[in-house]
Amino acid sequence: MNPSVVALVVALPLLAAFLLPLVPGSARRVVGPLVLLVLTGIGMRLWDVASVAPVVLAVGDFLPPLGIVFYVDSVAALFVLAVALLCLLFWPWAGEGEHLDRKQSLTLILAAACGGLAVSGDLFNVYVFYELAAVASYGLAAGGRGAAGQVATFRYVILGSLGSLLALFGITLVYFMTGTVNLAHLAELAPKALVGVPGLAAFLLILLGLGVKAELFLVNAWAPEVYATAETRVSALLAGLVSKLALLVLVRLLVLVFPLPGTHEALLVLGLLGMLTGELAAYKARDVRRMLAWSSIGQLGAAFMAFSVPGDAGLVAGIAIALHHMLVKPALFLLAGRWGGSLGRIAGAARRSPLGAVLFVLFALSLLGVPPLPGFWAKYLLLSGLAGQPGGLWWLGGLVVLLTTVVEAVYLFRVIGALYSRDEGSVAADQSATAVAGSGMLAAVLLVIALSAPVLAGTLDRMAVQMGDVDGYVTRVLTPPAPAVPIGVAP
Amino acid sequence: MSQSSLSILLLGALGLVGIGVGGLVLSRNLYRLVLALAVAETGGNLLLVLAGFRPGAAAPIIEPGRAVAAMVDPVPQAMVLTSIVIGVGVQAFALGLAIRARAAYGSLDMDELRGRMEADIDAEAGAPPAASQHAPAIARLAGQPEAKP
């Protein structure tokens, strides 16, 4: 396979986004979905190839430490696939003319940025794609319902920009210490150059900076406001997709560049606090949409805790939690589109849309971690990973996971109870057909995963091993390939 | 250039960051928040350029026929260009949002806007709609106290 295919992951959606406003009439509506379908194909192809060996593309043919590198391992390939599929699932199909064009353009740009985050192997390039994802998601979030959404987005922009500034300080610090931004090159130099307090500080600055999108503790205040005011489609994309890509990037940095003493503990503490505060706030929230937002913060805290476990066990657990959340939370947000209100409002809604209510229960149970569903395995991996570590901090983490599961159970069953209650809520709305269809598709994936869990466990292990293979990463990127034959010269 | 003058460059960049961050945590006016952000970002960009600075070295531009001994690191200069452009885009969008927020709520005060936003969210979530959510859109200038109805 020509490695330049990897560049299409970014180039193709961007090209489509630039051209979208110029495509005439009726053809305009098929451009985006078509491109996302092609992207799905590329994702599947990359998955096939990358599960054998990662694909490396030196963009512009400039040898790695000098130019930008795209590196696709199986985790990255899976995320490329997920980006295409989720953007397709949450594609803005309907809306008023010119605004629909803009939303479609922004969704394509979001897809390009997320694809770029998944494959990029360059610290500053990651920052650029992160900002691209940020601007696209600001635009989508502000395109929602009315002025409250615009105030929420403004607050999000300010917090996000402050985060970007912190990340930029971290990158500057890394550049001061090493003189490079290539991840493989950094991984090679890190044991000598990125050490001590400055190294840890650089990690923390980048962590807090890029953690804004990953709903990390301290910088996640935007999430409930934005998710409560944006279109459900957008909330689903932000909570399901963008947060995972930010998480993926941070984990790549942790594994490759910052394996310092202290970084794992920092991640653990921030994840632990995120989980605790998120789940408690979800318990206190009185309407479903903000409850889901806070629960998303809690779940991402769990993912941070999982990734804080050193070694492959942590990566396995983290990837499992992230992928599970990527399936479950968008579906729940989709269902919350009509059932986003207070509990009194949705009382008895199960009688109006029995299928919607069953889907809600299914996803809620998986989120909680009820045994045959994938959520159980994700939590099990997290707990066993935490228990495998020496030291009280990790055990405390395990305790928090168990405790918050109880809290989760309380608030999720409160909603389920309301859905099935005998009372008639003030606006017990029918579930929309698109929400049921969309979450039905995600439910099918969830059930397939539940049935094939033993097979998938092996795949997950292989993905984690590939992701944790620092030496392999460095060798593959920095070893120059066989000298290229100049154009027009016979070999 | 001596070490002390390098420290002045560093202090200048970080001074801008301090002013900007101070403005971000102190301001309640949306426009000032955007300005504070711009100042802080300028400091960050200066710091990034400083990462490639070498005293006495030339700009990384080759002039044919003139040999140059030392040049500064070109990579941070390219990165800072990117960073500046990103800042411009984000700030323009933030200003657009501020314009809309003022048109809808008649205020640029963050605390007030936040209260109105929370009220709107609560109202949408199920509380009975209040009699009037929208006060008359008084075009208030930055910093002027609000005329209470």
Add this chain to the structure above:
Amino acid sequence: MLTRYGALIFAAGFAFFLFVLFAGQPLGAPPMTVGRAVLDQAPAAVGAANIVTSVVLAYRGIDTMGELAILFAASTAVGLVLGRGRGHAAPTAEPGGFILQAGVDLLFPLLLVVGFYIILHGHLTPGGGFQGGVVLAAAFVLPVLARPAEQPSHGAMAWVEGLAGTAFIVTGLAALAFDRAFLAPLLGAGQLGALVSAGTLPILYLAVGLKVGAELASLLLRFTEEEAAR
């Protein structure tokens, strides 16, 4: 009042933290790990006398593509937020006085020439697509200040935005046809310092300049329209 002091102390503490952190770094003596290699190789490999341009468009070309996309996303998002529920509001602002109008007429061609000069010499001298693009945007916004009734059409802007962005990506994709990687510079390095040199870099910078110009101009025009509709 307490929170105000707390906030000030926080800001000062943050700046002090950064100072301690960065004062310990090799100020004025950067490691130049990648920078040295770029300085050595770029003139021969890329052929741009301005090495920063080599980095911006060749070594880190993907970053630049991302930047263009960020500007496009910002301008699209501003359109989404501001261009809402309004027919073509007749601008109410008065036309500018004679001096402003005459001055703008005089400046317009000069700004165009300067803008394009900066863009086309981006691979030789300081400047390039971003700097020149800003000058171009100024050239198209100034007339609106003088004669608010004569707004340039958003349709034309959209075409320039779309086609310039497409030109950048298509130039990048063209490398695939020659069995090179995405965004590899084509057409050879040429003679260092000549106007026609550095392969496809001037083409890329022209695309960047036009895109930045159109993007910024449409952003600024949206704000002036918003002002006029008030």
